[in-house]
């Protein structure tokens with residue numbers, strides 16, 4: 001987990017203008033497509049497993065004869081095989097290729113980001129030079145990355161290039177731990193020092209209620225036209241409109257939240273701890289905590305943005321099993337029960353705490369007990385003492401943890 005190198009991949013898709021005509025490039029794309037098709041046709045009925053080696057033996061010399069370069073050939077049969085595999089997995093129908101698109105290995109192109117040009121090596125030693133159309137800002141961040149592959153496409157009379165970049169990331173050593181609790185009403189984040197003192201607490205209200213309103217509208221419409229809603233244009237439109245709103249609201253929120261969280265984590269040098277939503281699904285089939293009507297998709301979207309923004313800043317992200325994070329006493333492990341609005345109380349030891357804040361303590365604890373052995377130094381094995389908590393307290397009185405004796 002810690003200090004390991006991660007590889008981050010990202011594609012840059014830009015429009016490209018061929019310099020001095022596009023005849024050879026189009027010819028190449030057609031030849032490439034037809035070659036992939038021929039291979040798909042020939043391997044479709046072969047039942048045995050096809051290794052790369054075997055594909056190479058079967059098709060390499062034929063492709064060379066068509067004028068392709070060595071790495072073109074490799075890309076072509078790799079492409080054909082993956083097309084076949086996914087077609088067999090999905091529809092079971094043999095794919096018929098129409099679109100013009102070619103995957104090209106780094107040995108067969110030269111990318112010049114300073115001048116925004118791309119030179120492609122084509123069949124029969126032809127070359128194509130393309131001018132890439134993209135703003136400086138979009139390209140800037142990729143300058144320090146390496147690129148290893150690209151895809152050229154021709155659609156609607158335009159050429160598009162997707163360039164695949166990667167970079168190695170060595171995550172920063174965390175100085176603090178940021179625990180994040182996602183629930184229906186808010187996203188609660190709390191930053192703890194490695195010895196368990198809370199230094200920051202923030203709650204971000206979720207737009208769940210707004211999303212739910214649109215969902216209810218959709219359901220109402222569908223109930224009114226139970227059989228026909230799919231076929232009446234105006235009804236379908238209305239449903240689409242609400243769906244569009246839900247999409248915008250949720251992505252907007254996810255982007256903002258991801259950004260806020262990563263910025264704070266960066267400022268405090270935090271490792272970000274999220275709950276593993278896949279485990280949550282297994283643990284909590286009834287979906288009591290994560291409202292069923294909204295599903296996990298919204299939380300996934302938020303986590304996706306958090307992880308993305310964290311990666312951009314070289315921050316570590318870890319996931320813990322969410323079992324018990326909102327129902328166990330962080331002090332004695334006893335069961336917590338409701339004690340007024342959004343407050344929980346432990347019957348065994350009298351611990352009282354805000355529901356969301358308590359969840360962050362448990363999340364922090366889980367992370368510490370899972371990872372402390374593999375390196376986070378100076379981590380206290382015990383939970384932060386509840387009476388120490390108000391030092392980092394922000395927000396209303398309700399959020400403070402108090403003890404009752």
Ligand SMILES: [Zn+2]
Nearest residue numbers: 329332346349
């Ligand atoms: Zn307790």
